[in-house]
Amino acid sequence: xxxxxxxPTACLxxxxxxxxxLRLFCFHHAGGGASFFAPWPARVAPExxxxxxxxxxxxxxxxxxxxxxxxxxxxxxxxxxAPWLDRPYAVxxxxxxxxxxxxxxxxxMRGGGRAPLMLFVGAYGAPHLTPxxxxxxxxxxxxxxxxxxxxxxxSPQFLGRDDxxxxxLPIIRDDLRICASHRRAGLPDPDDEEARLPxxxxxxxxxxxxxxxxxxxxxxxxxxxxxxxxTVPGGHFFPREEPGPFFDVLNRSLTELIADPGGRHGExx
Numbered sequence: 001x002x003x004x005x006x007x008p009t010a011c012l013x014x015x016x017x018x019x020x021x022l023r024l025f026c027f028h029h030a031g032g033g034a035s036f037f038a039p040w041p042a043r044v045a046p047e048x049x050x051x052x053x054x055x056x057x058x059x060x061x062x063x064x065x066x067x068x069x070x071x072x073x074x075x076x077x078x079x080x081x082a083p084w085l086d087r088p089y090a091v092x093x094x095x096x097x098x099x100x101x102x103x104x105x106x107x108x109m110r111g112g113g114r115a116p117l118m119l120f121v122g123a124y125g126a127p128h129l130t131p132x133x134x135x136x137x138x139x140x141x142x143x144x145x146x147x148x149x150x151x152x153x154x155s156p157q158f159l160g161r162d163d164x165x166x167x168x169l170p171i172i173r174d175d176l177r178i179c180a181s182h183r184r185a186g187l188p189d190p191d192d193e194e195a196r197l198p199x200x201x202x203x204x205x206x207x208x209x210x211x212x213x214x215x216x217x218x219x220x221x222x223x224x225x226x227x228x229x230x231t232v233p234g235g236h237f238f239p240r241e242e243p244g245p246f247f248d249v250l251n252r253s254l255t256e257l258i259a260d261p262g263g264r265h266g267e268x269x
Contacts, residue, residue, distance in 0.1 A: 208234060
């Protein structure tokens, strides 16, 4: 029988399962929402509780004020999610979500809380680099929409629909401000080995990603205690575009965590 625990926080789209062996908290890309992860429970091993995190200002939380700063957002998430970070867990962040997930892990560990067994990051360069996404105010609405269509982050149906763009683009611009706040997010200095967090990182890059170069993704190694990187078929949104190979790798890594939560996961490959 599947059992759940109550969830008073709006950032989880559903209650965590009490009997799961590992919780996987998932953070979405800029302009996205928790619905990006809707197919994941059917593709991830049943022992894993996939918990998409819904940031405010979109989808079911569209009436709430949005964050514009990664550090402030991470501190708020750490407080809200703390009751469910008391047992083995991992985090996955896609694109902007990688920065948010890392900032959350850093905030959690600075406060003496339980570290994630693994930080999974996808389609995002290391956090000391210039963000791969453009500054919030670089493009006019139509130009920004075309840019998002080009990287696969927006359906071409939005082009020419000013009413849709008026609703969506303010969300995207605030998320781009989150990305641009990376230097104020309280993250460790990659050049200071003494400040390096005891964190295992598994990074993913899309072979055909036109926005993020795999070399930039590899530089997450500078933040890791142990590091692994996997290049998988697909573009910037490879979990949606080419899900099979990505989930094959992800499930192997998650299975290792379940089998040996105290072991040496994340050796370079």
